[in-house]
Amino acid sequence: MAARNEQSAEERLIARYFRPLAGHPGALGLADDAAILTPPPGCDLVLTTDGVIAGVHFFPDDPSDTIGRKALRMNLSDLAAKGATPLGFLMSLALPASIDDGWLAAFATGLGADAERYGCPLLGGDTDRTPGPLSVSIAAFGAVPHGKIVRRATAKVGDRIVVSGTIGDAALGVKLRRDEGLARRWRLSDTMAAHLRERYLLPQPRNALADAVLQNASAAIDVSDGLAGDLAKLTRASAVAAEIDVARVPLSDAVRAAIAADPAMLETALSGGDDYEIVATLPAEKLGAFNAAAQAAGVAVTEIGRVAAGEGARFVRDGKALTFAQPSYSHF
Amino acid sequence: MAARNEQSAEERLIARYFRPLAGHPGALGLADDAAILTPPPGCDLVLTTDGVIAGVHFFPDDPSDTIGRKALRMNLSDLAAKGATPLGFLMSLALPASIDDGWLAAFATGLGADAERYGCPLLGGDTDRTPGPLSVSIAAFGAVPHGKIVRRATAKVGDRIVVSGTIGDAALGVKLRRDEGLARRWRLSDTMAAHLRERYLLPQPRNALADAVLQNASAAIDVSDGLAGDLAKLTRASAVAAEIDVARVPLSDAVRAAIAADPAMLETALSGGDDYEIVATLPAEKLGAFNAAAQAAGVAVTEIGRVAAGEGARFVRDGKALTFAQPSYSHF
Numbered sequence: 017m018a019a020r021n022e023q024s025a026e027e028r029l030i031a032r033y034f035r036p037l038a039g040h041p042g043a044l045g046l047a048d049d050a051a052i053l054t055p056p057p058g059c060d061l062v063l064t065t066d067g068v069i070a071g072v073h074f075f076p077d078d079p080s081d082t083i084g085r086k087a088l089r090m091n092l093s094d095l096a097a098k099g100a101t102p103l104g105f106l107m108s109l110a111l112p113a114s115i116d117d118g119w120l121a122a123f124a125t126g127l128g129a130d131a132e133r134y135g136c137p138l139l140g141g142d143t144d145r146t147p148g149p150l151s152v153s154i155a156a157f158g159a160v161p162h163g164k165i166v167r168r169a170t171a172k173v174g175d176r177i178v179v180s181g182t183i184g185d186a187a188l189g190v191k192l193r194r195d196e197g198l199a200r201r202w203r204l205s206d207t208m209a210a211h212l213r214e215r216y217l218l219p220q221p222r223n224a225l226a227d228a229v230l231q232n233a234s235a236a237i238d239v240s241d242g243l244a245g246d247l248a249k250l251t252r253a254s255a256v257a258a259e260i261d262v263a264r265v266p267l268s269d270a271v272r273a274a275i276a277a278d279p280a281m282l283e284t285a286l287s288g289g290d291d292y293e294i295v296a297t298l299p300a301e302k303l304g305a306f307n308a309a310a311q312a313a314g315v316a317v318t319e320i321g322r323v324a325a326g327e328g329a330r331f332v333r334d335g336k337a338l339t340f341a342q343p344s345y346s347h348f
Numbered sequence: 349m350a351a352r353n354e355q356s357a358e359e360r361l362i363a364r365y366f367r368p369l370a371g372h373p374g375a376l377g378l379a380d381d382a383a384i385l386t387p388p389p390g391c392d393l394v395l396t397t398d399g400v401i402a403g404v405h406f407f408p409d410d411p412s413d414t415i416g417r418k419a420l421r422m423n424l425s426d427l428a429a430k431g432a433t434p435l436g437f438l439m440s441l442a443l444p445a446s447i448d449d450g451w452l453a454a455f456a457t458g459l460g461a462d463a464e465r466y467g468c469p470l471l472g473g474d475t476d477r478t479p480g481p482l483s484v485s486i487a488a489f490g491a492v493p494h495g496k497i498v499r500r501a502t503a504k505v506g507d508r509i510v511v512s513g514t515i516g517d518a519a520l521g522v523k524l525r526r527d528e529g530l531a532r533r534w535r536l537s538d539t540m541a542a543h544l545r546e547r548y549l550l551p552q553p554r555n556a557l558a559d560a561v562l563q564n565a566s567a568a569i570d571v572s573d574g575l576a577g578d579l580a581k582l583t584r585a586s587a588v589a590a591e592i593d594v595a596r597v598p599l600s601d602a603v604r605a606a607i608a609a610d611p612a613m614l615e616t617a618l619s620g621g622d623d624y625e626i627v628a629t630l631p632a633e634k635l636g637a638f639n640a641a642a643q644a645a646g647v648a649v650t651e652i653g654r655v656a657a658g659e660g661a662r663f664v665r666d667g668k669a670l671t672f673a674q675p676s677y678s679h680f
Contacts, residue, residue, distance in 0.1 A: 148480020155487035
């Protein structure tokens with residue numbers, strides 16, 4: 017009676033590594049085919065999906081505890097930009113045969129720490145063997161008051177443009193990860209080099225800013241494919257133009273040092289992607305309230321430009337518009 | 349001004365192939381980072397995720413119009429077994445460089461036909477290049493009246509066990525797909541061979557049965573990893589045993605022919621997986637109402653056994669319990 021009472025290896029794997037992350041009652045202990053989620057009264061559910069593939073979105077030898085966190089944080093960043101509060105996530109995991117228990121244990125520990133930190137428990141998932149690279153696909157869910165999702169398509173002429181954190185760290189971090197000699201050529205201190213590497217390895221999604229965005233922004237997008245490209249998407253969707261004052265774009269000391277050593281790094285910083293910052297538009301009269309809310313949330317925000325009539329995102333420096341060879345990261 | 353108003357290749361791909369599938373207003377025309385879903389009043393949202401990887405869940409040369417449909421139908425089958433009505437889905441697509449426009453167009457057309465057929469529109473997605481095999485990961489959403497999801501863990505001693513459709517077709521279909529000579533050895537007519545191949549290529553999820561399950565079942569699971577293995581999961585979760593009368597398990601003419609030629613195919617049929625039928629438990633007094641609802645829905649259902657005290661799923665033939673070498677499909 018082999019069918020009697022033995023769990024399959026897949027069930028054991030789920031019970032051992034992932035059930036501890038599934039504290040939400042709707043997860044049904046990961047012991048069903050499906051999960052249950054009921055949005056808070058008066059709220060819409062916000063849905064997003066994003067994932068990582070080894071060799072595409074992370075280096076196969078990146079620490080395994082960062083990989084699930086990166087995938088989850090990419091989704092959390094999308095929720096934050098929409099003004100949504102995280103509720104939970106589903107995960108699809110494709111594992112090559114080379115993955116061992118130690119790798120999985122660290123993967124699950126890292127992911128669990130973030131699920132806890134961001135209040136976003138695992139609701140369910142799917143685990144498969146793959147002959148290809150490891151991949152983690154996540155679908156994340158959040159709540160916004162009914163009808164209040166912050167969209168891309170609703171920026172208005174005259175709005176101010178703000179961005180959180182600093183731009184370009186991860187794009188330069190991945191260059192540094194590929195060629196460690198750049199640290200010397202860019203004259204980076206060890207701290208600066210570590211900062212760039214860390215920003216690539218592990219995004220810092222701005223969920224603390226979600227309520228400030230919800231209360232004040234006319235439109236928003238998270239910066240995942242580069243500030244230039246994502247602003248272009250927002251302006252296209254809103255049928256407006258954006259004028260960005262390059263001198264005001266917030267840059268870390270490390271990125272400033274790299275640009276000083278190699279001016280071409282300015283384009284990389286503005287268009288490289290993986291920032292996971294939020295760029296938002298808002299009426300001038302809401303700027304004070306937004307800045308106060310951001311300060312209370314502990315997130316730096318900077319005004320970098322204005323929404324204008326027309327089309328496209330213009331990045332202006334010393335009175336001249338920059339031209340980008342490749343304005344946005346694209347897989348295709 | 350390259351950043352001005354040009355869509356990226358990824359945006360063009362989404363607009364061309366996938367926007368036509370995203371008729372739901374909450375999909376925001378696939379032009380945002382996220383989608384909006386509001387469950388009908390008084391309903392919980394049911395969430396599930398499942399996916400397919402080339403070379404694992406389908407043959408790389410399977411017709412491209414079937415591949416997205418297979419992934420979607422696997423998820424629809426999970427929703428049906430929970431008594432849920434489909435609302436929509438998110439899709440994560442990892443595409444190797446070899447995929448061309450013709451492949452994508454057929455993929456999207458097939459998927460779109462099913463999204464329409466099952467009332468389950470595309471809400472959003474994520475598209476990446478992969479150095480590995482093509483994969484399609486779907487997260488699907490359905491609605492059930494609040495608190496009414498049909499679980500695995502709630503079968504009761506004395507309940508009858510019913511199953512939809514026929515069992516084993518896909519498991520034998522994949523054997524046939526790998527070795528066409530089996531058609532002769534199994535003495536299959538062309539129609540029988542085509543039936544088995546078709547059942548592997550394209551699941552027939554029993555969403556028409558969802559309301560009958562919701563109204564009558566005490567517990568249910570969809571049969572994706574084999575009748576024996578999935579019943580074992582249900583009995584484990586419910587802390588009960590199941591006694592199955594093998595002679596009553598519904599088999600197609602093709603599966604009967606294969607078993608007649610090779611008796612080992614009985615175990616393959618009962619434990620092989622990819623059936624995407626529903627096995628449900630229900631109190632004896634609800635059997636009449638369930639059968640009537642199934643008939644009205646046009647789905648064949650068969651009583652195959654009873655829930656008993658104890659543990660494990662026993663498959664009894666001629667008074668003896670069968671022993672399975674491998675009771676359930678598992679990737680690990």
